Amino acid sequence: MLRTASKHYLHTLTNMSKFYTFTATKNNGEPFPMEDLKGKVVLIVNTASKCGFTPQYEGLEELYKKYKDQGFTIIGFPCNQFAGQEPGSPEEIAEFCKINYGVSFPIMKKIDVNGSNADPLYEWLKAEKPGLLGFKGIKWNFEKFLVDKEGNVVNRYSSIKTPAAIEGDIEKLLKQ
Numbered sequence: 001m002l003r004t005a006s007k008h009y010l011h012t013l014t015n016m017s018k019f020y021t022f023t024a025t026k027n028n029g030e031p032f033p034m035e036d037l038k039g040k041v042v043l044i045v046n047t048a049s050k051c052g053f054t055p056q057y058e059g060l061e062e063l064y065k066k067y068k069d070q071g072f073t074i075i076g077f078p079c080n081q082f083a084g085q086e087p088g089s090p091e092e093i094a095e096f097c098k099i100n101y102g103v104s105f106p107i108m109k110k111i112d113v114n115g116s117n118a119d120p121l122y123e124w125l126k127a128e129k130p131g132l133l134g135f136k137g138i139k140w141n142f143e144k145f146l147v148d149k150e151g152n153v154v155n156r157y158s159s160i161k162t163p164a165a166i167e168g169d170i171e172k173l174l175k176q
Contacts, residue, residue, distance in 0.1 A: 019151030022121045024075070025109045027090045032075075032108060034121070039149050040071045041173045043166075044125065046113045047076045048085035048141040049096045056142050057101035059163030063170065064105040070174050071149070074105040077122070079113050082141050086110060113138040128153040148173050 019042075024032040034042075043063070048054060064074045078093050080086040088096065090109060097103035111119040114137050125145045126136045144157040146169060154173065157166055 019124070019147055019153075022124070024077070024119075024121060027078075027094050027107045027109055029090075029109070032106060034151075037073060037147075038151070040073055041067075041149060041170060042147040043072075043074045043170070044121075044145045044147065045074065045076050046079045046111075046122070046138055046141060046143055047097075047107075048079060048082065049088060049093060050085040051082070051141040053140070053142040053159050056163055057097060057103055061101055061103050061105065063163050063167060067170060067174060068105075072170060072174060076103070076105060076107045077113070077119070078107065078110040079138075079141065080110060081112055081114055081138075085141060113143075125153055125156075129156040131156060131158070146170065146173070149176065 020035045020038055022034045024034070026032045043060075045056075045060065047057070060074055060076070064072070076097070078086045078088075086093065093110070094107060097107055111122065113119065113122040122138070126138065129145060130136045131139065131143075140159045142159040144161065144166065145153055146155040146157070146166065148154050155166075155169055
């Protein structure tokens with residue numbers, strides 16, 4: 001029995017090591033399979049509506065509009081783990097993003113990015129691209145992960161790195 005359980009565990013770990021095996025849940029409750037993003041450059045961001053970095057929504061939306069027709073997308077993952085800065089319901093979050101920043105890129109359901117209830121996608125992202133000095137946690141809202149067309153995490157950016165500051169990295173990946 002132990003041998004079977006170990007085999008199952010290893011099989012699960014192997015499957016979880018690929019970006020395209022994950023499925024998130026959109027803010028409206030619909031599934032959002034990462035498999036649908038094959039061949040695209042993806043920026044994944046943990047977001048919050050009541051944070052000092054919240055104005056980054058504007059820059060994110062500018063990047064999205066500029067590059068979405070070239071094979072780029074952004075996925076926002078609201079998270080309330082940092083000083084309770086994302087307290088809203090799914091509807092309130094969607095409305096806030098649309099009204100205040102015109103957000104049109106996909107917003108997922110609220111998740112945890114750290115701790116025992118961390119979303120599996122975020123566990124994988126953090127393992128693939130640890131932060132400064134190998135830190136695997138997310139420090140704050142608006143940390144960003146850049147994923148290439150093959151589903152590899154190529155960069156991780158701290159909250160203070162603005163969307164405009166990573167535009168060159170996005171352009172390079174789109175040209176590859």
